[in-house]
Amino acid sequence: MAVDRDAFTRAGALLRQAMDSWSPVAVLTGAGISAESGVPTFRGPDGLWCGFRPEELATPAAFARHPERVWEWYHWRRRLVLAAMPNAGHRALAALEAVAGDAFTLVTQNVDGLHRLAGSRRLVELHGTLLEARCTRCGRVEPLPPEATGIPRCPACGAMARPNVVWFGESLPADAWARAQRAAETASVFLVIGTSAVVYPAAGLIEIAAASGARVIEVNPEETPLSGLADCVLRERAGVALPALLREAGILDA
Numbered sequence: 001m002a003v004d005r006d007a008f009t010r011a012g013a014l015l016r017q018a019m020d021s022w023s024p025v026a027v028l029t030g031a032g033i034s035a036e037s038g039v040p041t042f043r044g045p046d047g048l049w050c051g052f053r054p055e056e057l058a059t060p061a062a063f064a065r066h067p068e069r070v071w072e073w074y075h076w077r078r079r080l081v082l083a084a085m086p087n088a089g090h091r092a093l094a095a096l097e098a099v100a101g102d103a104f105t106l107v108t109q110n111v112d113g114l115h116r117l118a119g120s121r122r123l124v125e126l127h128g129t130l131l132e133a134r135c136t137r138c139g140r141v142e143p144l145p146p147e148a149t150g151i152p153r154c155p156a157c158g159a160m161a162r163p164n165v166v167w168f169g170e171s172l173p174a175d176a177w178a179r180a181q182r183a184a185e186t187a188s189v190f191l192v193i194g195t196s197a198v199v200y201p202a203a204g205l206i207e208i209a210a211a212s213g214a215r216v217i218e219v220n221p222e223e224t225p226l227s228g229l230a231d232c233v234l235r236e237r238a239g240v241a242l243p244a245l246l247r248e249a250g251i252l253d254a
Ligand code: OAD
Pocket: 029, 030, 031, 032, 033, 035, 036, 041, 042, 043, 044, 054, 055, 058, 109, 110, 127, 166, 167, 168, 193, 194, 195, 196, 197, 198, 199, 219, 220, 221, 222, 224, 236, 237, 238, 239
């Protein structure tokens, strides 16, 4: 794939401009940013688990019918994530936050905790985290020990716990969505990284940002249904594109 140098130059200039004027910068990430850490994406070739698609496991109906199977999938993914390290893409976003400060929001659809591990703090985890369990009766949230197996029980009331994530067909946590929406509405630059942009309402943030006047930069080796909204498209892996973009913007040393 030929690298479009001109797109990097234009994207770098947009980011530099936003930094110089302390204008808000927002970022939306998806599973693609963690691909280079060895975490499989949902819709990529490694997205199947024991022949099941995520849409057959990450739903309230799947959990009601086969809680042990759904938990087994989450335990597998959690073990995978616990063995993974943030990559150059995660670290570049933490570096961007360190420079942009209060004018920065990172919204992620990922439940793997790798942004936090990389040092990101102005973070909205839209789909929750697979490192915690939530009681199906009293709602108590507990961290999951690394060695957890089977169906965890609530330490307070003894009821069955579920992964503390958002499933297909469920609403996003209202406070997380409000923060994400505000970030999209006010951003002068909106970076979209490693998402197939097909799962709503998260993908709608790209449309909100573009309609509110943000300049949109997409980082993804593949085209997405919302690529047309982007002012600059960087067809490159996040771990390569993000450090290069930050160098272009003068945020990281060349
Ligand atoms: P997907 O698996 O749908 O899409 C991953 C995207 O990352 C694709 O567009 C790839 O082209 C891109 N990609 C792959 N490797 C990359 C790399 N190294 N750098 C940059 N991009 C890369 O994942 P999401 O869009 O995150 O929801 O999926 C959205 C939601 O659907 C998830 O949060 C999850 C899922 O089912 C729930 O569980 C509610």
